[in-house]
Amino acid sequence: MRIKCPLCGERDLREFTYRGAALPRPAPDAPDEAWDAYLHLRDNPAGPTRDLWHHRAGCSAWLVVRRDTATHEIFGVELATRSRAVRA
Amino acid sequence: MVDLIARLPGAEIDAHSEGDCVLGLPEPGALTWVSAEPGQEKPVGKALQDALGLGWPRPGRVLSNAQARIAWFGDRQALVMGPALKSLAGAAVVDQSDGWLLMRVEGAGARDMLMRLLPLDLRAASFGPGHVARSLAGHVPVIVLGRRGGAFDLLAPRSMARTTHGDLVRAMKTRLALRALDA
């Protein structure tokens, strides 16, 4: 698998570390149920998914990667700092 | 206060040459990591321009003149090579001179040899003078800078410098051995 980092360009999988689902972080005063879901509850999709990856051995940026777990197709990659996916 | 004896990052490392590939250990000058606060790349670039005559580098690029090089180092980060920098408004500035070993590989085989070790497309059409990439040499995170004449500068973290030096020497030998088989 190769991921196209928006800063570095297309790079080998070995440069990246997988973190997990890219989810909007609840507000600090959100109810316990929202935090419980954010921390523990995950879908396990056979299809499109949105994950956080760390370009650990590259530019050290956090990325939001949209990909398909069934076909391994990657639809898009963006910097987590610029992504709406991880904002509430 | 204890009087400590300074040791350079390359103290136990030697230059090496193998066929058409030469590994040298040039003096890099000061290495200063600059991290601009969010949205401050422009004013920090202006301050660098005033101080060194070089601005803020685009992703994957190195700016250079006779006295200094400024290499892109990640989002909102740059590495100033050459003159020492004390501080810049709107940025964190950290002296990392002691933290990296600079190794220079040159010669006709340098590009081919490096591509054995790094998972990067270093072909002349994709990577040349003025380009910089952070990647892996084996399992060690390194910084590669393209130079004129098919030469490359490699910055390896001091703690892993002997590993990377050994990996480079092995890559030089392996490449020659494979070529001898093909011949």
Ligand SMILES: [Zn+2]
């Ligand atoms: Zn990157």
